[in-house]
Amino acid sequence: MGRGDLTNAEWVRLEPHLPSCGLRGGRWSDHRQVVxxxxxxxxxxxxxxxxxxxxxxxxxxxxxxRLWSADGTWDRILRAIQVDTDLAGRFDWSMVGVDSTTCRAHQHAAGARKTTPRSPEGRTTPRNHRPDEGLGRSRGGLTCKIHLAGEGGCRPLALLVTPGQSGDAPPFTEVLDRIRVARPGGGHPRTRPDHVSGDKAYSSRRNRSHLRRRQIRHTIPEPKDQRANRKRRGSKGGRPTGFDRDLCKRRNEVERTINRLKHHRAVATRNDKRAYVLHGAITTAAIRLWLRE
Structure with missing residues (x-):
């Protein structure tokens, strides 16, 4: 066993969730060696x-x-291991943190298909990367952004890849909607944590309304400009947002989760051209974190 390879205990947890045959019914070569x-x-x-x-x-x-990234095999394996952990009672639903991190794209990752939009006058504008490839330009050059929801044990629950110049608040609801932990006894999968935390970037009326509709308690600080605007509008501005400083301290859990993910260099720097291959690499790193609990 080489450095960083799966231990016997990790392999015992992972092996039952791996596909047993290939696309045409043939058997795969040694899964453990390839994984x-x-x-x-x-x-x-x-x-x-x-x-x-x-x-x-x-x-x-x-x-x-590449195949397992494209057909969702890595995502299914991650959800299956989460189910096993939840069944064993080692799942912390008390606080789920949402945050994002930016990954610089290597020059080899800049070759994905681009689009050339035209203006109403017929002039062409500079070529832009397709939005579904999760690659965009920000101050640091070509970057992508990983949006992440992590549970209290510093392990990833759900993730989403977007272009680097995208904001944090718009993908907030989509990241939460990707949390789906099946129940072994049947019934609807669990999708609602007990509490959600986030930084000021996630403070918006849309996000707070979404959490209230789903009856999810949350701790998201309100920026000064939003607080001033609410007070200026008087009774039309709505009620003050609740905020618990002690619970807000647990926001470091999702930040530590991101740090653990970015210990993997293929996550810290994007080297893959296609977004689904990058998503598979991040999911693989997340699976390793769940196996190492």
């Missing part, structure tokens, strides 16, 4: 062609990662 190769690349961020020989053909490792 260790994928984890090695996600942890180190090296080019796929530079994978050590002990993991077999680099193309086999890459193609399996």
């Amino acid at each position: 260790n190769g994928i984890l090695f690349r996600v942890r180190t961020g090296i080019p796929w062609r530079d994978l050590p020989e002990r993991y077999g053909s680099w193309k086999t490792v890459y193609e399996r990662h």
